[in-house]
Amino acid sequence: MPDSKMDETKKKKKKTAECCGYPISIFFIVVNEFCERFSYYGMRAVLVLYFRYFLLWDDDLATSIYHAFVALCYLTPILGAIIADSWLGKFKTIIYLSIVYAVGQVVMAVSTIHDITDANRDGTPDNFTLHIALSMLGLVLIALGTGGIKPCVAAFGGDQFQEHQSRQLNTFFSVFYLCINAGSLLSTLITPVLRAQECGIHTQQQCYPLAFGVPAALMVVSLVVFIAGSGMYTKTAPEGNIMGSVCKCIWFALNNRFRHRSDIYPKREHWMDWAEEKYDKLLIAQIKMVLKVLFLYIPLPMFWTLFDQKGSRWTLQATTMTGDFGGFVLQPDQMQTVNPILILTLVPIMDRIIFPLIKKCGLNFSPLKRMTVGMLFAATAFIAAALVQMEIDKTLPNFPSSSESQLKVVNMHSESLIVTVPSQEPLLIGSFESSPDYITFDQQDIRLAFNTTPEINKDLSLIKGSRQTLIIPSEPAEMYLKEDIKSKPKEGKNAVRFVNGWTAYLNITNLESSLQPSETSNYTLVSQGMRKFTLTDGIQSCEFSRKFGFGSSYTFLIPSDLFSTDCESIKEIEDMQPNSVHMALQIPQYFLITTGEVMFSVTGLQFSYSQAPKNMKSVLQAGWLCTNAVGNIIVLIVAELGKLPKQWAEYVLFASLLVAVSIIFSIMAYFYTYIDPAEIEAEILKQQETDPDKKKKKETLEMEEKENEQEIKQTKI
Numbered sequence: 001m002p003d004s005k006m007d008e009t010k011k012k013k014k015k016t017a018e019c020c021g022y023p024i025s026i027f028f029i030v031v032n033e034f035c036e037r038f039s040y041y042g043m044r045a046v047l048v049l050y051f052r053y054f055l056l057w058d059d060d061l062a063t064s065i066y067h068a069f070v071a072l073c074y075l076t077p078i079l080g081a082i083i084a085d086s087w088l089g090k091f092k093t094i095i096y097l098s099i100v101y102a103v104g105q106v107v108m109a110v111s112t113i114h115d116i117t118d119a120n121r122d123g124t125p126d127n128f129t130l131h132i133a134l135s136m137l138g139l140v141l142i143a144l145g146t147g148g149i150k151p152c153v154a155a156f157g158g159d160q161f162q163e164h165q166s167r168q169l170n171t172f173f174s175v176f177y178l179c180i181n182a183g184s185l186l187s188t189l190i191t192p193v194l195r196a197q198e199c200g201i202h203t204q205q206q207c208y209p210l211a212f213g214v215p216a217a218l219m220v221v222s223l224v225v226f227i228a229g230s231g232m233y234t235k236t237a238p239e240g241n242i243m244g245s246v247c248k249c250i251w252f253a254l255n256n257r258f259r260h261r262s263d264i265y266p267k268r269e270h271w272m273d274w275a276e277e278k279y280d281k282l283l284i285a286q287i288k289m290v291l292k293v294l295f296l297y298i299p300l301p302m303f304w305t306l307f308d309q310k311g312s313r314w315t316l317q318a319t320t321m322t323g324d325f326g327g328f329v330l331q332p333d334q335m336q337t338v339n340p341i342l343i344l345t346l347v348p349i350m351d352r353i354i355f356p357l358i359k360k361c362g363l364n365f366s367p368l369k370r371m372t373v374g375m376l377f378a379a380t381a382f383i384a385a386a387l388v389q390m391e392i393d394k395t396l397p398n399f400p401s402s403s404e405s406q407l408k409v410v411n412m413h414s415e416s417l418i419v420t421v422p423s424q425e426p427l428l429i430g431s432f433e434s435s436p437d438y439i440t441f442d443q444q445d446i447r448l449a450f451n452t453t454p455e456i457n458k459d460l461s462l463i464k465g466s467r468q469t470l471i472i473p474s475e476p477a478e479m480y481l482k483e484d485i486k487s488k489p490k491e492g493k494n495a496v497r498f499v500n501g502w503t504a505y506l507n508i509t510n511l512e513s514s515l516q517p518s519e520t521s522n523y524t525l526v527s528q529g530m531r532k533f534t535l536t537d538g539i540q541s542c543e544f545s546r547k548f549g550f551g552s553s554y555t556f557l558i559p560s561d562l563f564s565t566d567c568e569s570i571k572e573i574e575d576m577q578p579n580s581v582h583m584a585l586q587i588p589q590y591f592l593i594t595t596g597e598v599m600f601s602v603t604g605l606q607f608s609y610s611q612a613p614k615n616m617k618s619v620l621q622a623g624w625l626c627t628n629a630v631g632n633i634i635v636l637i638v639a640e641l642g643k644l645p646k647q648w649a650e651y652v653l654f655a656s657l658l659v660a661v662s663i664i665f666s667i668m669a670y671f672y673t674y675i676d677p678a679e680i681e682a683e684i685l686k687q688q689e690t691d692p693d694k695k696k697k698k699e700t701l702e703m704e705e706k707e708n709e710q711e712i713k714q715t716k717i
């Protein structure tokens, strides 16, 4: 940096207003981060539902696009960092990319208004292509904005502190993290409630425009707050195309090293020193600092690979558990809010109690040690998840393997039946009852014999890996097979179906179509709690209520005396027991992973800032965020491809991998020497000032570069 520029920055730094030892400008930055994270996580909370139920995509497409979007959000930081450090500076980059971000959120919210294309006013959009195009455009703009500003905001916050405020600087990163989590917690609680409202101009539908509109509004607030603090910020000017210079310098060093590979040339301390012939010592030293840290980051994505499974695997695990806490009921996906809640409590506890205590005990708990311990905590969290999984497995039904088939028999006939089944004792099935449990067969083709007059022999071809029910209606010869669900219902819901033993067709609330006599309905999913079904044949009707838990499956047998008993004679067959392991058992694993996150992620933010040269602060923040992006991608690829047959074994495998990675990281960390980049930079500048030769050489190089740039510009013209 030219000396005059550096003096300018120093002068500006002296002027910053303080409150309790903190620069006042920090207030605007943390509020901005709170609103931005509210906007981002709020929108994310309803995104899959929007894909699934508004755009009517199937589960696979909805989750793939969702994960691709999340990965993109963590890949764009590098772009934002380059723009900030090489071209616009952090302040302008944050403003411009926040505008892109806010526009993206607005476009996204507009794409969810069904009325804009609902010409026939039937409540569904008529032009899906327009809605898809708008939402994809919105998401790309959001990914550019959120990812682009992320490394800049953290680094810009750090820039506000002066040398004597190093303690406050560390606290800033903790407060910054608290704001991230306060924003995300509030929005993930609020936006699903907004979505559940009904709104619309012509027809009332689920209110996606509100659920996406509020995050869009918060992004605008975030931008306004950031601009409001404009007069108070310390703004460090970018130093030209720094990333260009970095790449050229590295390229030159590699080439020069290769040209001088013979033993006759004296060795140099570091391969980057081979750039000394052409490049400034300061730039070379800065590149060395960045490369050292980036090298250290190589093993870190593994932490995020485990962390990100909290949102997928652990939520799936919760769907096989019960969330009834007596006074209130927790839904499986709500369990994820435990993470930000714990962050809000653990960050102050760590900062105020645990870390000072460790220091008092005379232990040097350096940032890299904290990060290693953080990884070990995450590994332990996965061991806890494996133990919980083993408990759950004990309560899960015995689902058929891919080579087995399972069969249940339901008797709707007016008399008891004796069914002879291959390699089994004959089964006595009472009228209006079912066989006690599923019978498992290794073979697909079986023959059943029934003691009816005349006797019926039925050849069945079962589906491998499936559960099926043989329904014997009032007319046994018309028996038929119906396929059952073979895994726990999604999202902790309950799967219910009805067999119509009434003599006429029936309409049942929640069922897609009316049920003909002797017909069995498809499954319908109902949430936990008291659920009411109204049954009507067009003339008579009755109501049937039942309280459901989580993850059960029932077949309800409708008798021929349905209306005379006012629905009370409906009989239930439990095909799958409700979940019995309590979601509270997941709290230890959430506690462990969040403790790990505080040690790993908050420290990582601080470390990336403190070890970066002044002109590459955003770049190193982006490098840090990239570890998250890579972790996300690993979840997408490895976790999906490499599924182990037992879920608990997969958890143990991931925990072991992270332990191995943390050992490698601790060895790498052992050889890392902490630096004070400002001190090194000042020293080199001082050396250069006192060394007339070097000063001259540097000036000549600077002039050469300027001439080169001008030449390029002229050739372009």
Ligand SMILES: CC(C)C[C@H](N)C(=O)N1CCC[C@H]1C(=O)O
Pocket (backbone or CB within 6 Å): 041, 180, 181, 184, 185, 339, 340, 343, 597, 601, 628
């Ligand atoms: C997943 C939670 C809502 C947020 C999480 N605790 C967190 O703060 N982060 C996860 C990735 C980094 C960080 C963030 O910046 O959002």
